[in-house]
Amino acid sequence: xxxxxxxxxxxxxxxxxxxxxxxxxxxxxxxxxxxxxxxxxxxxxxxxxxxxxxxxxxxxxxxxxxxxxxxxxxxxxxxxxxxxxxxxxxxxxxxxxxxxxxxxxxxxxxxxxxxxxxxxxxxxxxxxxxxxxxxxxxxxxxxxxxxxxxxxxxxxxxxxxxxxxxxxxxxxxxxxxxxxxxxxxxxxxxxxxxxxxxxxxxxxxxxxxxxxxxxxxxxxxxxxxxxxxxxxxxxxxxxxxxxxxxxxxxxxxxxxxxxxxxxxxxxxxxxxxxxxxxxxxxxxxxxxxxxxxxxxxxxxxxxxxxxxxxxxxxxxxxxxxxxxxxxxxxxxxxxxxxxxxxxxxxxxxxxxxxxxxxxxxxxxxxxxxxxxxxxxxxxxxxxxxxxxxxxxxxxxxxxxxxxxxxxxxxxxxxxxxxxxxxxxxxxxxxxxxxxxxxxxxxxxxxxxxxxxxxxxxxxxxxxxxxxxxxxxxxxxxxxxxxxxxxxxxxxxxxxxxxxxxxxxxxxxxxxxxxxxxxxxxxxxxxxxxxxxxxxxxxxxxxxxxxxxxxxxxx
Amino acid sequence: xxxxxxxxxxxxxxxxxxxxxxxxxxxxxxxxxxxxxxxxxxxxxxxxxxxxxxxxxxxxxxxxxxxxxxxxxxxxxxxxx
Amino acid sequence: xxxxxxxxxxxxxxxxxxxxxxxxxxxxxxxxxxxxxxxxxxxxxxxxxxxxxxxxxxxxxxxxxxxxxxxxxxxxxxxxxxxxxxxxxxxxxxxxxxxxxxxxxxxxxxxx
Numbered sequence: 001x002x003x004x005x006x007x008x009x010x011x012x013x014x015x016x017x018x019x020x021x022x023x024x025x026x027x028x029x030x031x032x033x034x035x036x037x038x039x040x041x042x043x044x045x046x047x048x049x050x051x052x053x054x055x056x057x058x059x060x061x062x063x064x065x066x067x068x069x070x071x072x073x074x075x076x077x078x079x080x081x082x083x084x085x086x087x088x089x090x091x092x093x094x095x096x097x098x099x100x101x102x103x104x105x106x107x108x109x110x111x112x113x114x115x116x117x118x119x120x121x122x123x124x125x126x127x128x129x130x131x132x133x134x135x136x137x138x139x140x141x142x143x144x145x146x147x148x149x150x151x152x153x154x155x156x157x158x159x160x161x162x163x164x165x166x167x168x169x170x171x172x173x174x175x176x177x178x179x180x181x182x183x184x185x186x187x188x189x190x191x192x193x194x195x196x197x198x199x200x201x202x203x204x205x206x207x208x209x210x211x212x213x214x215x216x217x218x219x220x221x222x223x224x225x226x227x228x229x230x231x232x233x234x235x236x237x238x239x240x241x242x243x244x245x246x247x248x249x250x251x252x253x254x255x256x257x258x259x260x261x262x263x264x265x266x267x268x269x270x271x272x273x274x275x276x277x278x279x280x281x282x283x284x285x286x287x288x289x290x291x292x293x294x295x296x297x298x299x300x301x302x303x304x305x306x307x308x309x310x311x312x313x314x315x316x317x318x319x320x321x322x323x324x325x326x327x328x329x330x331x332x333x334x335x336x337x338x339x340x341x342x343x344x345x346x347x348x349x350x351x352x353x354x355x356x357x358x359x360x361x362x363x364x365x366x367x368x369x370x371x372x373x374x375x376x377x378x379x380x381x382x383x384x385x386x387x388x389x390x391x392x393x394x395x396x397x398x399x400x401x402x403x404x405x406x407x408x409x410x411x412x413x414x415x416x417x418x419x420x421x422x423x424x425x426x427x428x429x430x431x432x433x434x435x436x437x438x439x440x441x442x443x444x445x446x447x448x449x450x451x452x453x454x455x456x457x458x459x460x461x462x463x464x465x466x467x468x469x470x471x472x473x474x475x476x477x478x479x480x481x482x483x484x485x486x487x488x489x490x491x492x493x494x495x496x497x498x499x500x501x502x503x504x505x506x507x508x509x510x511x512x513x514x515x516x517x518x519x520x521x522x523x524x525x526x527x528x529x530x531x532x533x534x535x536x537x538x539x540x541x542x543x544x545x546x547x548x549x550x551x552x553x554x
Numbered sequence: 555x556x557x558x559x560x561x562x563x564x565x566x567x568x569x570x571x572x573x574x575x576x577x578x579x580x581x582x583x584x585x586x587x588x589x590x591x592x593x594x595x596x597x598x599x600x601x602x603x604x605x606x607x608x609x610x611x612x613x614x615x616x617x618x619x620x621x622x623x624x625x626x627x628x629x630x631x632x633x634x635x
Numbered sequence: 636x637x638x639x640x641x642x643x644x645x646x647x648x649x650x651x652x653x654x655x656x657x658x659x660x661x662x663x664x665x666x667x668x669x670x671x672x673x674x675x676x677x678x679x680x681x682x683x684x685x686x687x688x689x690x691x692x693x694x695x696x697x698x699x700x701x702x703x704x705x706x707x708x709x710x711x712x713x714x715x716x717x718x719x720x721x722x723x724x725x726x727x728x729x730x731x732x733x734x735x736x737x738x739x740x741x742x743x744x745x746x747x
Contacts, residue, residue: 129706136713143720152731156744159724163662166717167653170669173710177677180703526737531654556679560641563675567645567668571652575659583664590671597682600691602674605708609715621660621722622706625643625729629658630736 001052004045004280005061005076008084009120011045012038016113019101031109032099038113039092042120046085053081056475060126067186074127078472080123086328087123089454090246091334092117093447094239097339100443101346104237108148108329115141115243119251127187128212129176131255132169139165139219142248146236157231160526166226168218175211178204192262203548204248208541209263212256214533219252222537223279225303227529230286233298238342242292245301250327253305256483257312271543273313277405280306284339284409288416290521291353293341296420297334300377303409304330310406311392314399317474319481320389321437321466324473329384329458333376336451340370342422343440343448353420358428362438367424369448374417376455378500379410379493381485384459390489394482407496415507416498559593574629580618588610638679645672659728659735663721670714677703 015038019031052059055207057078062068096114125131150354180186184193194207215223229249233241260269283303290296308330311323314434343366344359345351354396360367376383379390389410396403402547458465462484470478506512524532525551563586570582587610594603649672652665681703689701725735732740 089651129709133713135719140716140720143724147724147727150727152728153744155724155727156740159659159721159728161716162721162724163653167650167664167669170673173673174676176702176706177673177680180677181680421743525741527654527657530650534650534654556638557641558722560638560645560675564641564648566692567652569665570668571648571656571661576658579661579664583667586668586671590675593675594678597678598685598687599682599704599707600676600688600690602678602704602707602711606674608728609711610667610671614715614718617719617722618660618664621726624676624726625660625735630739632736 001049002059004049005059005074006063006123008042008045008076009074009117009124011041012113012120013116014038016110016117019110019113020107022109029099031106032095035109035113036092036095036099039088039095039116042550043085043088043089045090046081046088049076049081053078054471056471068126068189071183071411072130073187074124075126076124079258082324082328082469082472083123083251083402085118086331087119087247087251090331091243093339093451094242094246094335095445096443097242097342098237098239100447101238101442104148108145108237109142110210111141111148112240112403114138115145119247121216122251122255126189126202128179128191128259129186131467132172132176135172135216135219135252135255138167138170138251142240142244144239146232146244148240149264153231155237157228157235160529161228161232164530164533165218167530168215168225170215171211171537172215174381175208175215178208178211182208188258188262194262195475202207203545205263206544206548207541209259209461210537210544211260214537214540216252216256216259218533220249220256220305221302222275222305223282224532226279226283227524227532229302230295230298233301234292234295238338238345241342242335242338245298245338246273246331249301249305250331253308253327254281257504265404269313269315271313271540272309273402274401276306276311276313278306279303279309280409284412284416285519288412288419289516291520292355293344293356293420294338295339295352296353296416297337298490300413300416301330301334303413304334304377306409307389307392307406311395314395316395317470317478318391319395319506321469321478322388322395324469325391325462325466326385326388328469329376329388329455331475332451332454332458333373333383333385334457335374336369336448337377339444339448339451340366340373343444346444347438347440353423356423357426358424359438361422363424363440365445365448366440370421370424372452372455374421376459378414378417380497381490381493384455384462386493387459387462387465387484390484390486390493391462391482393492398535407492410496411499411503414497415503418500418504419507555596556593559589559596562590563593576622576627576629577619580615580622583618584611584615587614642672642676642679645675648672657736659725659737659740660722662724662737663718666721667714670710674707674710674714677707684742718739 015034017032022031049059061074063072115138118141121134122131125134143158143162181303185191218225220524233244236244239516280303282308283299287296287299290299308323308327350356355395376385378383388529411523463481466481566582566586570579571632587606591607591612594606609619649665653662656662656665668691681700685697685699687695687698689698729735733745734740
């Protein structure tokens, strides 16, 4: 049983080599079959691991037979199990979509599988240096995948991502140095043991924690660290956008989550509460201003990460469950939305929102899948986004200002998706479009429909899902689960939709368009964004110093 | 000894960032890596010293020179905005 | 202690180069310096615990901590692969824009 844990990391790596053989036997499509097979095998392994995980056991594997203080261990607990399953499901449908596109060579699948292996490793590893190595593996794979199509914009986006993220990984390594020098341990379990003995007043350890948070935070993309994201996610190939937005930022955020809970350190969670609120709000404001359909979705990823971070910042068990629930839901509906827009771009070759229109009757499958994703992200019952957003609102009842920001962001989310849905419902395009067939391959349709069904399934019984998450993530700490379909929440949703529609009417008027153009014109160059990362790092250090000295108490 | 090498490293780092001719900059970086490996040797880390000499001074220099060969050698003068 | 401050100076030099330099290749050089500074930092801190290299022969005592060295080998290899990837991106960007200045490249790609 214990050996299965490492197989989840190793199987994609082994399969990736078979993808390279594909060059010599081109008609077999070996790369596609092998990569999908590898994800299916991993899912089967996860299913085998389900009974012990559900009982609350931790399945561990020591690499090379060396036990924990000396060697590296992989731990599969409920927290990692769900994240692992989520990545596998999204990766499977992204792979099927990529197969349908027929544009990608065997190298694409090779790098894709290494990407999956790296992410599984980050989820499972129990050693902080090992986590660094897996982070670098999946980052390098993601740089290559973003630049894969060879367009200049995507290469530039990937280069920016590379520089900023390498800087972050440098900080992460610095954190490892500080931690090792101060405590002499690198495994996460040992850190937890030390922390429970030592307490949390040590400034050096807080410094290490901040190095970790800023380093991984660049990949998780909450606001001062988000600048690489929109370009990278927008100009990547469509299945890659889906997995980057769907799982890569989630896996990074879950790594932050695990590290912060281990350190039990000073009240960094309160900082997250405010960081999350601003992330949700500013991200959605930029999103509504975009005219490029994929860029709009990319900015929404930032905004939704804000929702997740806010709920994490509250820190109570219910809020943590809500945060994980929203993270899970966002992984599914955001990858669904990216694949929908991807199939529209595949069929029409056009990505500008105002140059597309009236695709509802020409592409009905895509339209209905898009509708599911849109209603989910806006938080309309009975879709999954509603349940998790309602739970986040309930858990925010002691923080009214933050709740106000979150509610505002929900309103603008509705507005921006009304704007995006113009490509299906609006007026038809005046340019010559007669040569376009509007047909998409069956495999594409399969992945869209399957993801829509998952979105429906995770939303239909919120109590069941929150109870499951409670078992897996926080370890059965919840006594009562507040009802999601309360009158208060339904009224709030109704108000949100109404205000969102009013705002949509405003942005269609000429002062609204001017405002949006102004917001769109605001952008930071590469130099300034690197500077921003460094400044954020310094600000976090300053905050932790202030807290450690006891000037401010949260 | 450590301090001397570190001061040299800082000087080489500044030189490699300030040279307008990129080839000179890359040669400075190669010497930087060699000095790094010397430093590692003095700090009782012979294995890291060998790796740094092979990877940092050898492979890195080769790929930097290849890149300059395929692009341009002189750094452009920044234009006024 | 002076060595510690000098290493911090190297660290800041790397960050300054990444922020301030306009040329893409210079940015990658600065990234290399930044990575080296962290590696030197770790090795330097590790070396203070002993006085001989960790090569186990009979009669050798008082060795330095071998773990930082093993970890930094990995970090060096990761650094070189990042450099190679970044430089290959630079070649592709140069073929399209015929310049290495990030300011000019960003200006050109905005107009597309």
